[in-house]
Amino acid sequence: MLPMMLALVILLPLMAALGCYFLRVSAIRNMIVLVTGICIAATSLVLLGGGSFTYSPGTLLGVSWDSLVTLADFSLLFVILYYAFKLKNQLIKVFAILQIIPLAVFELFIVDHAVEVPAFYADSLALIMVAVISIIGSLICFFAIPYMKEHEEHLHLVNSRQPRFFFYLVLFLGAMNGLVLSNNILWLYFFFEVTTFCSFMLIGHDDTEIAVKNATRALWMNALGGVAFVFGMIWAYTEVGSLSLQTIINAGPMGGLMIVPVGLLCLAGFTKAAQVPFQSWLLGAMVAPTPVSALLHSSTMVKAGVYIVLRLAPAYAGTFFSQGIALCGAFTFLSCAAIAVSQSNGKKILAYSTISNLGLIICCAGLNTPWATSAAIILIIFHAISKALLFLCVGTIELGIGSRNIEDMHGLYLKMPRTAIITIIGILTMILPPFGVLLGKWMAIEAASSNMFVIVMLALGSALSVVFWARWAGILLTAPIRNKVPAESQNILTKFTLKTLAGASVVLSLFSPAIYTSLIEPMIGKTYHISAGIFSSPVGTYAVYPIFFVLAVAFIYAWLETKKSGNIQNSQSYLCGANVKEPGVQAFIGPMNKPVGLSSSNYYLEALFGEEKLTLWINFVALALIVLMLGGAV
Amino acid sequence: METLLLIIFGIIIAPILGGLISGADRKITARFQSRFGPPILQPFYDVAKLFGKVKVINNFWQVFCAWVYLIAAALSVGLFFAQSDLLMIFFVQAIGAVFLVMGGLASPSPYSQVGAHRELIQVLTYEPLIILVFAAIFMVTGTFRIDEILAYKEPLLIKLPLIFVVLGYVLTIKLRKSPFDFSTSHHAHQELVKGVLTEFSGPYLAIIEIAHWYETVLILGICALFWHTSFVGVVLLLVSTYLAEILIDNTMARMTWRWMLKYVWSVGLVMSFVNLIWLHVG
Numbered sequence: 001m002l003p004m005m006l007a008l009v010i011l012l013p014l015m016a017a018l019g020c021y022f023l024r025v026s027a028i029r030n031m032i033v034l035v036t037g038i039c040i041a042a043t044s045l046v047l048l049g050g051g052s053f054t055y056s057p058g059t060l061l062g063v064s065w066d067s068l069v070t071l072a073d074f075s076l077l078f079v080i081l082y083y084a085f086k087l088k089n090q091l092i093k094v095f096a097i098l099q100i101i102p103l104a105v106f107e108l109f110i111v112d113h114a115v116e117v118p119a120f121y122a123d124s125l126a127l128i129m130v131a132v133i134s135i136i137g138s139l140i141c142f143f144a145i146p147y148m149k150e151h152e153e154h155l156h157l158v159n160s161r162q163p164r165f166f167f168y169l170v171l172f173l174g175a176m177n178g179l180v181l182s183n184n185i186l187w188l189y190f191f192f193e194v195t196t197f198c199s200f201m202l203i204g205h206d207d208t209e210i211a212v213k214n215a216t217r218a219l220w221m222n223a224l225g226g227v228a229f230v231f232g233m234i235w236a237y238t239e240v241g242s243l244s245l246q247t248i249i250n251a252g253p254m255g256g257l258m259i260v261p262v263g264l265l266c267l268a269g270f271t272k273a274a275q276v277p278f279q280s281w282l283l284g285a286m287v288a289p290t291p292v293s294a295l296l297h298s299s300t301m302v303k304a305g306v307y308i309v310l311r312l313a314p315a316y317a318g319t320f321f322s323q324g325i326a327l328c329g330a331f332t333f334l335s336c337a338a339i340a341v342s343q344s345n346g347k348k349i350l351a352y353s354t355i356s357n358l359g360l361i362i363c364c365a366g367l368n369t370p371w372a373t374s375a376a377i378i379l380i381i382f383h384a385i386s387k388a389l390l391f392l393c394v395g396t397i398e399l400g401i402g403s404r405n406i407e408d409m410h411g412l413y414l415k416m417p418r419t420a421i422i423t424i425i426g427i428l429t430m431i432l433p434p435f436g437v438l439l440g441k442w443m444a445i446e447a448a449s450s451n452m453f454v455i456v457m458l459a460l461g462s463a464l465s466v467v468f469w470a471r472w473a474g475i476l477l478t479a480p481i482r483n484k485v486p487a488e489s490q491n492i493l494t495k496f497t498l499k500t501l502a503g504a505s506v507v508l509s510l511f512s513p514a515i516y517t518s519l520i521e522p523m524i525g526k527t528y529h530i531s532a533g534i535f536s537s538p539v540g541t542y543a544v545y546p547i548f549f550v551l552a553v554a555f556i557y558a559w560l561e562t563k564k565s566g567n568i569q570n571s572q573s574y575l576c577g578a579n580v581k582e583p584g585v586q587a588f589i590g591p592m593n594k595p596v597g598l599s600s601s602n603y604y605l606e607a608l609f610g611e612e613k614l615t616l617w618i619n620f621v622a623l624a625l626i627v628l629m630l631g632g633a634v
Numbered sequence: 635m636e637t638l639l640l641i642i643f644g645i646i647i648a649p650i651l652g653g654l655i656s657g658a659d660r661k662i663t664a665r666f667q668s669r670f671g672p673p674i675l676q677p678f679y680d681v682a683k684l685f686g687k688v689k690v691i692n693n694f695w696q697v698f699c700a701w702v703y704l705i706a707a708a709l710s711v712g713l714f715f716a717q718s719d720l721l722m723i724f725f726v727q728a729i730g731a732v733f734l735v736m737g738g739l740a741s742p743s744p745y746s747q748v749g750a751h752r753e754l755i756q757v758l759t760y761e762p763l764i765i766l767v768f769a770a771i772f773m774v775t776g777t778f779r780i781d782e783i784l785a786y787k788e789p790l791l792i793k794l795p796l797i798f799v800v801l802g803y804v805l806t807i808k809l810r811k812s813p814f815d816f817s818t819s820h821h822a823h824q825e826l827v828k829g830v831l832t833e834f835s836g837p838y839l840a841i842i843e844i845a846h847w848y849e850t851v852l853i854l855g856i857c858a859l860f861w862h863t864s865f866v867g868v869v870l871l872l873v874s875t876y877l878a879e880i881l882i883d884n885t886m887a888r889m890t891w892r893w894m895l896k897y898v899w900s901v902g903l904v905m906s907f908v909n910l911i912w913l914h915v916g
Contacts, residue, residue, distance in 0.1 A: 411742070413695075428732075431728070431732065432725070432728065432729050432732065433722065433725045433726055433729065438725060442721055442722065442725065445765065446721065446778060449768075449769045449772045449773070449778075450772070450773060452907070452910050452911075455765070455766070456762070456766065456903065456906070456907075458765070459762035459763075459766055460762045460899075462761065462762070462765065463757070463758050463761030463762045463765075464758065466728065466731075466732065466754075466757060466758070467754050467755075467757070467758050469732075470732045470735050470754060470757075471735075471739070471751070471754060473732070473736055474735055474736040474738070474739025474740065474750060475739050477693065477695045477739065477740040478693075478740060478741070478742055478747075479695075479742065480692065480693065480741075480742055538776075538777060538779075538782065539776070539777050539778060539779070540719040540721060540722070540777065540778040540779055541718055541722065542719060543713075543718065543722065547709070547722075547726065550709055551705075551706075551709075551729070554701070554702060554705035554706070554709075555702065557701065557705075558698045558701035558702050558705070559698060561697055561698070561701055562694050562697045562701075565689065565697045568689040568690070568691060570690070570691065570692070571690045571691065571692055571833075572692070573692050573741050573742050573743035573746070573833060574743050574745060574746075574827065574832050574833060575743065575744075576745070576827065598742065598743070598744055599744075600742070600744040600748065603751040603752075603754075603755070607892070608892075608895070
């Protein structure tokens with residue numbers, strides 16, 4: 001049964017991807033995407049219910065899977081090298097060669113291929129990741145079906161590029177599942193490279209000048225991570241003598257030298273998770289069609305980075321290196337939240353907020369206590385849901401109003417009421433209790449509270465994030481009163497994905513105590529006592545059910561009051577002068593009896609938090625912190 | 635059961651206390667300015683009168699936001715009386731703060747819009763400081779739970795004097811007093827009319843006023859934790875703190891948000907650091 005399910009979550013997406021590429025009929029392609037999505041989502045839940053396992057596949061027609069992976073790995077590296085020459089990018093060439101040669105030496109002369117290594121190992125963390133990837137990733141693929149159709153209509157393409165698009169999109173899910181389930185570090189490395197390559201192809205999908213430029217940057221930055229990975233892997237093997245990730249982790253901080261290879265592997269995780277100073281590739285990734293951004297930012301790619309850092313956490317527990325990771329993560333959390341305040345591009349706000357939240361997760365990995373680990377896992381789950389939802393909302397809004405600038409979203413409620421409300425729900429689930437992201441943040445702050453530097457950065461970062469989220473939620477509602485707001489029509493798949501994600505972000509928050517007891521507690525031990533939906537420890541309490549209940553009642557009551565207000569007197573807004581009395585006009589009578597229209601725009605606090613202003617310094621400090629972290633490891 | 639009674643008691647008593655404090659504030663302020671001042675109960679008369687006014691709104695979402703603001707503020711006070719977790723109480727309070735801003739932004743009036751943005755900057759300024767205050771309390775007592783903090787043997791003020799000053803900044807901003815009163819000022823002739831509250835009127839303004847009373851009580855309650863060991867101590871601490879607030883309010887001019895953010899963050903962070911280092915040394 002287990003091999004079957006592993007094949008479903010890893011190999012089925014590969015087959016489906018090939019199907020999408022070669023069967024060039026949109027109805028068939030849509031069917032393939034839908035069926036694959038449903039299959040892997042269902043399988044991921046079955047796997048999650050089944051619990052942890054270790055597994056090695058035997059051979060395929062007499063050829064060992066190990067050699068197949070090796071073959072595929074070298075083929076992929078040469079494909080990357082081919083693109084390096086095609087793009088004439090020296091950095092990618094160097095990084096590709098720096099992977100190919102050491103890897104060849106490693107495979108041919110160092111590794112003892114006779115030793116059996118379990119290829120797959122899954123605990124709760126890996127299975128939660130599989131569920132996040134398979135369910136949220138599939139929903140994003142569903143959303144992509146109508147989105148890409150409309151996207152291509154906007155671009156007036158002669159030949160549809162959708163077969164290629166869905167090939168990489170679906171393949172990505174399989175590669176991610178493979179990555180989080182791998183125990184053989186060579187397999188892990190292979191899937192790591194596949195995700196790098198998929199993201200490169202997807203970012204460059206539209207083939208515009210800017211898309212190619214940003215895809216190239218994503219490739220060289222992630223190839224740099226690949227180089228760190230290869231050297232870390234070889235070093236770890238020479239220290240431990242095993243390709244098994246579990247053996248490497250359990251070799252632990254006892255051997256002081258083990259920290260260096262683990263440090264290199266974490267550095268690879270940092271590049272993949274776009275931590276400062278590697279953030280620019282993820283920001284560039286937003287030129288891709290929205291489903292790609294949603295996928296990269298929520299359930300794949302960046303989550304692979306935090307997964308690796310979190311997976312290795314036991315290996316560096318209690319070291320200076322661990323504290324260094326906590327500091328780097330907290331700094332990313334703070335600095336990206338600060339830059340996000342100065343942004344008006346909706347996708348960019350989401351991108352910076354993603355990097356910021358990933359920083360928080362990495363900070364938790366560095367804090368390395370059971371509390372912090374619980375926080376990290378809770379954050380991974382709920383951040384994926386809310387962020388996928390918000391990206392898809394921005395995509396829908398962009399197709400609706402032709403802009404992703406939040407200034408243009410003033411009063412979106414009047415034009416796209418359904419999307420506006422769903423966006424606001426997504427935003428609120430990012431910052432307010434009793435929703436899951438805030439539960440994770442609460443756990444993180446309590447876990448960090450004895451570390452003076454980390455707590456200061458978390459406090460500042462958390463306040464900054466309230467600014468850009470609350471501002472965005474508020475302006476969606478900006479509107480003079482109207483009696484009737486026109487209904488909004490949405491494609492059935494768009495409606496389904498948005499509603500499912502919005503529902504999941506709210507309802508799963510209600511089940512966060514159950515998620516904790518059934519999935520997190522068995523893995524890391526009992527850290528919180530739970531009764532009546534209240535998390536409690538000697539240090540703190542967080543009442544999920546009571547707050548949820550009171551707020552639910554509050555929202556319903558407030559909504560009833562709001563409905564009653566339908567027939568009360570409306571006023572024009574105060575303009576400090578005589579308003580122009582025409583319906584639908586927002587203006588006052590100014591000098592010379594001329595009407596003066598009103599306009600207002602958001603505060604972006606650019607003098608303090610401008611992107612241009614901060615980025616250089618942030619990169620500089622982040623680099624210093626990384627040197628400090630790795631230097632301390634040596 | 636006892637917890638539930640405490641919550642209900644807190645939710646009933648807090649607005650009464652908050653209103654009385656507000657009345658006393660106005661009376662004392664008037665005396666400072668050689669005026670006679672309104673009676674102590676004036677805030678209650680005001681709110682009662684507002685409830686009697688005709689309902690007029692600009693955008694129906696304002697109704698929603700006003701109610702959520704009130705309920706979140708009341709809930710945070712209830713949780714405080716239930717001796718819950720300080721961080722959680724703070725996050726629940728933040729719901730109210732966010733919805734007040736959303737209510738302000740819901741109206742296209744530039745006064746309301748700018749006021750809401752200024753309110754957000756006030757939130758941005760006090761939020762990190764209040765988290766640091768809680769972290770400092772954690773470092774002394776080893777817990778965020780109020781029930782456990784109350785079991786601590788000596789007043790926190792002895793170990794956290796500078797942190798108490800930092801909390802004073804939070805209180806001043808939260809009460810919207812000079813020099814930090816630029817999102818909504820007490821006087822209608824200011825450059826922003828009434829800032830974030832411009833478009834709220836009648837019963838909805840009354841709701842917001844009551845929510846503000848709850849918030850006042852919440853912040854004063856947190857102040858009270860600094861001398862929880864003695865009842866006289868609590869009264870002494872709160873009365874002197876609030877009098878200091880009134881004095882500051884009446885002797886300071888309004889400043890800009892740029893000044894506030896830079897000044898309060900830098901002074902607040904430095905004082906927090908110094909105090910936290912004392913803890914590590916001591």
